[in-house]
Amino acid sequence: MSLKNKSMSTIGDGGDISGKLHIIDEHVHSASLVYPTLADGVTLAATTGGGNWTLGAFFPIVPANTITELFDIHYLSIEDLSANSVYELHLFYGATDIFAGSVRFTKNAVQDGTVNVPFQTILIPANSQIRGKLATTADNGETADVSIFYHTYE
Amino acid sequence: MASPVVTAIPVDVWTKIATAVTAGAILPLTKISSGGYVQTIRATGGAVPTNGDTAEGKTLPWEGGIIDSSTSIDVYIAVTGDVAGSVRADL
Numbered sequence: 001m002s003l004k005n006k007s008m009s010t011i012g013d014g015g016d017i018s019g020k021l022h023i024i025d026e027h028v029h030s031a032s033l034v035y036p037t038l039a040d041g042v043t044l045a046a047t048t049g050g051g052n053w054t055l056g057a058f059f060p061i062v063p064a065n066t067i068t069e070l071f072d073i074h075y076l077s078i079e080d081l082s083a084n085s086v087y088e089l090h091l092f093y094g095a096t097d098i099f100a101g102s103v104r105f106t107k108n109a110v111q112d113g114t115v116n117v118p119f120q121t122i123l124i125p126a127n128s129q130i131r132g133k134l135a136t137t138a139d140n141g142e143t144a145d146v147s148i149f150y151h152t153y154e
Numbered sequence: 155m156a157s158p159v160v161t162a163i164p165v166d167v168w169t170k171i172a173t174a175v176t177a178g179a180i181l182p183l184t185k186i187s188s189g190g191y192v193q194t195i196r197a198t199g200g201a202v203p204t205n206g207d208t209a210e211g212k213t214l215p216w217e218g219g220i221i222d223s224s225t226s227i228d229v230y231i232a233v234t235g236d237v238a239g240s241v242r243a244d245l
Contacts, residue, residue: 008179008217011193015224016176 023123023153030151032074035062041079041145044089044134048141055090055133058097061148062130073100073121073130075149078114081107085138089146091121093128100124105144116149123153156245163191163231163239168203171243172221172229178245180229181218189235193219198226208232214241221245 036042044059073091081087084107091100100121107113124130136142160183161171172178182191192211194203203210211232221229233239 009193009212009215009219011180011214011219011221011229012176012195012223012227013225014222017220017222019224 026153027072027151030153032149032151034077035066035148035150041077041147042132043143043145044132046087046134046136046142047139050139052137052139053088053135054139055135058092058131058133060129061091061132061146062128064095064129065127067124067126067128067150067152069126069152069154070123071126071150071152072123073119073148073150075116076103076119077116077147077149078105078144079147080143080145081105081113082143083138083140084108085136085140085142087113087142087144088135089144090133090135091119092131092133093121093124095129097131100130119148158242158244160240160242161231163233163241165189165233165235165238166206166208168194168205168230168232170202170228171231171241172227172245174198174226175221175229175245176223176226178221178243179218180214180221180231181242181244182214182216182239183242184239185216186233186235186237186239188237189233190214191239191241192232192234194230195223195227196230198228200228203230203232205232208234
């Protein structure tokens with residue numbers, strides 16, 4: 001079946017396939033936005049003595065009712081890492097902290113770890129909060145300053 | 155996607171060929187020399203269209219139709235003319 005065959009008629013309101021195409025188009029072409037914007041990134045901390053790779057406490061990254069449209073996260077900006085370690089960041093969205101995705105980044109003797117890392121989430125409901133938890137292999141309370149790159153969907 | 159289903163379409167009888175769908179394709183198989191195929195939809199579970207009344211029918215061209223709906227629908231096909239037809243549903 002070719003969707004390019006313009007002589008085929010449409011049965012229904014055209015809201016399924018064309019709706020998905022609209023979202024795909026916006027995924028690729030809507031403007032990239034950052035949060036926090038024009039402010040320092042958010043600092044998250046790993047555990048101290050909680051054990052290697054133990055996720056620390058929740059840290060708020062995006063407050064509720066801040067991003068007022070449907071959105072997804074495309075990148076994370078890692079802006080400062082406190083110590084050499086391998087870091088793993090988990091993001092959660094909504095009032096019930098639904099798992100949104102996870103990513104890793106590294107600081108060692110030859111790289112400071114500040115980087116933009118690709119990330120991908122499902123489409124997150126408008127006005128959702130975003131919170132994060134951090135874990136490291138070193139388990140010495142390391143911190144990471146992060147911001148998110150996101151796109152919105154009308 | 156399930157295997158295609160071929161359904162005979164009588165003249166002036168709305169025949170349901172898809173239930174609770176949002177996507178798919180309907181392809182006419184039998185050419186109708188005098189008349190043609192028409193399609194209509196209902197919200198899933200809605201009342202069956204009235205046989206013999208094809209006023210709400212929209213032409214289903216020989217090239218077929220793409221089912222594309224934001225909500226779940228039932229799809230009906232009828233033949234207008236003097237010979238029965240058949241369609242294939244790819245759902």
